[in-house]
Amino acid sequence: MSVQEFKITASNRIDDALVLLQNLQLDFEKLPSVEALGKINTTLKINLNYLPRIDLSLHHNGLLEAVIETGSSVPLEFFEALVKRLESIPDIQLKARLFDSSSGGVATWGCDDDIDLDGKNILLVGEMAEELEDMHDLVESVGQLHRTLMHDTDIVVAGENADEDLLAEAKSQGVAVITEDEFWDFIANQPG
Numbered sequence: 001m002s003v004q005e006f007k008i009t010a011s012n013r014i015d016d017a018l019v020l021l022q023n024l025q026l027d028f029e030k031l032p033s034v035e036a037l038g039k040i041n042t043t044l045k046i047n048l049n050y051l052p053r054i055d056l057s058l059h060h061n062g063l064l065e066a067v068i069e070t071g072s073s074v075p076l077e078f079f080e081a082l083v084k085r086l087e088s089i090p091d092i093q094l095k096a097r098l099f100d101s102s103s104g105g106v107a108t109w110g111c112d113d114d115i116d117l118d119g120k121n122i123l124l125v126g127e128m129a130e131e132l133e134d135m136h137d138l139v140e141s142v143g144q145l146h147r148t149l150m151h152d153t154d155i156v157v158a159g160e161n162a163d164e165d166l167l168a169e170a171k172s173q174g175v176a177v178i179t180e181d182e183f184w185d186f187i188a189n190q191p192g
Contacts, residue, residue, distance in 0.1 A: 002102030006068040006079055009179055011171065013092040014064040020086065021058055021066050028054040044081035051078065062126075062158055062167035065179060072102045083109045095182070117142045117186055120154040123170075126162030128180055138187065149175070157183045 010017045024043060030036035031053045041047055052071055059065040079098050086094055087110075096109040120143040128135055135157075139145045146153050149170055156170045156177045170177055178186070 002072040002100070004068075004070050004072050004074060004098060004100045006070075006082075006096065006098045007181065008064075008066040008068075008083075008086070008094065008096045009182065010064040010066075010086065010095075011062075011093045011177060013089050014060065016089045017064050017086055017092060017094075018058065018060065020089070021056065021064075024082075025056045025058070028056050044078070044085050046077060046081040048075065048078060059160070062162045062164040063177065063179060072100055076107065079107070097185075117155070119143050121146050121150070121152050122155045122157060123147075123149055123153050124157045124159065125166055126159030128157075128159040130180070142187070149173075 008021075020043075024040065027036040027039045027043075031040075031051050037048065037051055040051065050073075052073055054068055054070045054074065057067050059067075076098070079096075083094065083096050086092060094110045098107040099105075122139045122143050123146040124132070124135055124139065136145055143154075149156070149166055151173070153170065153173075153175050156167065156175055157180055158167055158177055159180050167177055
């Protein structure tokens, strides 16, 4: 069975985005009912005739992460409308990625796919899905591992339960804050 996986990461105005996604989540659980579809169409300002059930999981760890998994019968128009609706929240910073396993296609919104980790000062915070020692080794192979937030930290990789005050401080210093999944995507795209 082919699957679409849609990941959204939001920072700034997280509470507004969370409320919107939680309300949509309630409607997603009622699909394919006509009433739920009508509410989704109204919220996203689209006009779809059908949507299958959509599973949405939300995680809040200083960043808002939302993951939608569904069959590939959900049109791209739905995901584009969802991103557009989230981007209408003033001052939100948003990244999204859609992967369709049936075609192998990838669509991205607001992503900085060409981030270069080479030589960067990187801090890992929170609980990582991968072994921390392996991640430390990997960071040291491409850049410099920081144990604390410093004036020259370039990137903070935020795992689960990351310290929200530290993430806010990093953002206020202009440090790029990315999720562990984004870190792995950037590692995969590194030259050499």
